Amino acid sequence: MGQIFPWRSGNRFELLIDGPQFFPLMLTAIARAERQVALELYLVEDGLCTKALVDALCVAAVRGVRVRCLFDDFGSLKLGSTARARLVESGVQLQFYNPLRWRKGFSNLYRDHRKILVVDDRQAFVGGTGSTDEFWDPRLDASRWHEVMVAIEGPLVAHWQSIFDFQWLANLGRRPWKPGEGPGLAHLPPYPAVGEGLGRIAYADASQHRDIVQSLARSIRTARQRVWLATPYFLPSWKVRRALIKAARRGVEVRLLLTSRHTDHPPVRYAGQRYYPRLLRSGVRIFEYQERFLHLKMVLADDWVSIGSCNFDHWNLRFNLEANLEALDPDFTLAVAECMRQDFSESREITMDDWLTRPLTKRIRQRLWGWLDRLVVNLLDRRR
Numbered sequence: 001m002g003q004i005f006p007w008r009s010g011n012r013f014e015l016l017i018d019g020p021q022f023f024p025l026m027l028t029a030i031a032r033a034e035r036q037v038a039l040e041l042y043l044v045e046d047g048l049c050t051k052a053l054v055d056a057l058c059v060a061a062v063r064g065v066r067v068r069c070l071f072d073d074f075g076s077l078k079l080g081s082t083a084r085a086r087l088v089e090s091g092v093q094l095q096f097y098n099p100l101r102w103r104k105g106f107s108n109l110y111r112d113h114r115k116i117l118v119v120d121d122r123q124a125f126v127g128g129t130g131s132t133d134e135f136w137d138p139r140l141d142a143s144r145w146h147e148v149m150v151a152i153e154g155p156l157v158a159h160w161q162s163i164f165d166f167q168w169l170a171n172l173g174r175r176p177w178k179p180g181e182g183p184g185l186a187h188l189p190p191y192p193a194v195g196e197g198l199g200r201i202a203y204a205d206a207s208q209h210r211d212i213v214q215s216l217a218r219s220i221r222t223a224r225q226r227v228w229l230a231t232p233y234f235l236p237s238w239k240v241r242r243a244l245i246k247a248a249r250r251g252v253e254v255r256l257l258l259t260s261r262h263t264d265h266p267p268v269r270y271a272g273q274r275y276y277p278r279l280l281r282s283g284v285r286i287f288e289y290q291e292r293f294l295h296l297k298m299v300l301a302d303d304w305v306s307i308g309s310c311n312f313d314h315w316n317l318r319f320n321l322e323a324n325l326e327a328l329d330p331d332f333t334l335a336v337a338e339c340m341r342q343d344f345s346e347s348r349e350i351t352m353d354d355w356l357t358r359p360l361t362k363r364i365r366q367r368l369w370g371w372l373d374r375l376v377v378n379l380l381d382r383r384r
Helices: 019-031 048-062 081-089 102-109 156-171 211-222 238-249 266-281 314-319 330-345 352-356 360-383
Strands: 012-017 036-041 066-072 093-097 116-119 123-127 148-153 199-204 226-230 253-259 285-289 298-301 304-308 320-327 347-350
Touching (some): 019 048, 019 116, 036 048, 036 156, 048 081, 066 156, 081 093, 093 156, 123 320, 148 156, 211 298, 238 253, 266 285, 298 330, 304 330
Parallel strands (some): 036 066, 066 093, 253 285
Antiparallel strands (some): 012 148, 036 116, 199 320, 298 304, 304 320
């Protein structure tokens, strides 16, 4: 893609916290679709959540709505043949990103990690959800995984449609635009003054375009009051770690909201904990969320908000298609700040004393998985 999306005003953002809040709204939007539904997801697995989603998509397609689904091939391995066949038979156009093949080798690591739903030209939903019962079980009032989505209305919906259309056509082997024809800019745009409904898309793609992390690093570097960052997989690049440390040293309140023992990838958690000592010594505060698995990816730097699919770890940024909403909207900032304050209150703060007195078994796991992570990263760097 190679181009950068500009800021657009006049949008409306609504923060939706956890599956019981956002999934019914997404299904309702699909049910009300008049012309088209575009859905891009990484994790799609058989279960009650996916049954409800497939039902809604099939009903929409049968009544003449153009329904396109782009699912990651690896992330949808547990989507069974029955659901796939039902989608296709109902008229849903179904594609899978980067089908797994043994002969592809390292190319199998490239995945579509985006989470985007666009309905007609009026509404988009973006964030970090997949379609699994961990995110939403219709029988339960609470979700097993803590996640957020953002409902968007306004001019920005067209940009989310654009990024979906680009990848849809690229997946078919077609070149969506000639150079310079896309809807974006050549350079990262400056921050506008905070205003109602201001937002833009930041993304990463297979061509190593990474304005998503460039924008994050800039926001951390320019922050004056706070940087609050939530991520389930804390393996940040050196650029992001350095920005966080420098921000804390100049007096910015830097808080990290990370996973506790409730995680789907314990080795990743242990590998990331090797960064704790230096961050703590620099004044960064680290909180581990205790209630459930924290799966949301959300950043608040002063008034700037970023929410979406990107974990801002070096794995995501090497291999994944990612997309985040960035916003400078006062009401939305307040909603995000309140959500994170609640999450901090349900977390355990990790201090230097906690780090120094951790059990031997934890020390061994942190050292082992940290060493393996460094080893693999070094090997990948040599392949470039």
